[in-house]
Amino acid sequence: MSKINLDEIDSLHYDVLKELGNIGAGNATTALSQLLNMKLDMKVPKVDLVGFDKLASSICDEEELVVAIYLMLEGDIEGSMMFMVEKKAATCLVNQLMGRPVHDDRDFDEMDLSALQEIGNIITGAYLSSLSTLTRLTIAASIPYMSIDMAAAILSVPAIEFGKIGDKALLIETQFGDEVLINGYFILIPELASYDKILASLGL
Known part of the structure; x- marks a missing residue:
């Protein structure tokens, strides 16, 4: 039986989870900055516990096309994680990596998709490394799976997968970029027992 109740989480535990979200997002932004070989500014992330039924609408219009990197977590922390950006933001990222004009609005080709996968791998890897x-x-992560679809369709996957053990995800919203600010979203869904391990490891 988990000691934590996500519906009645106290302010201390909530602050700790928020700080873990902040540090992880900062580490991921640094890794992306190194990949793109440019200085990226990052706004202080917003961290919240959000019900699965409100996840999509908390991020964007449910019919908005998004790019998502999804992976399963094993080891001391079990669950899943997703990194998501709107498709037009993902296009900006790929353009910066490929040295194209930021607002070049072309369709993704095979090389672009490979670059997106690599960006996702590096961002999620940096986040989990800091955690x-x-x-x-x-924390061992599965091979990441990338999908481009409407936000509601993509977020139905973790909702179905983890709806059996809880109904909330840790949503970390961050803004980063140089000439163009991009909204990126980390969605962390540990099993309830993993929340206990995380808090216990920090002496709580």
Whole structure:
């Protein structure tokens, strides 16, 4: 039986989860900055516990096309994680990586999709690395799966997968960029027992 109740989480535990979200997003932005070889500014992330039924609408219009990288977590922390950006933001990222004009609105070709996959791998890897370092817990991630679809369709996957153990996800919304600010969303869905391990590792 988990000691944490996400419906009645106290302010101390909530602040800790928010700080983990902040640090993870910062680490991911630094990794992306190195990949793109440019300085990226990042606004302080917004972190919230959101019900699965409100996830899509908390991010964008449910019919908005988005690019998502989804992976399963194993080891000391079990669950899943997703990184999501709107398709037009993903196009800006790929254009910057490929040295094209930022607002070049072309369709993704095979090389672009490969670049997007790599961006997703690096961002999620950096996020999980910082979480592992902070908590001193082992986190193994599956091979990431990338999807381009409407927000509601993509977010139905973790809702179905983890609706059995809980109904909330940790949503970390961050803005980063240089000439163009991009909204990126990390969605972390640990199993309830993993929340206990995370808080215990921090002495709570």
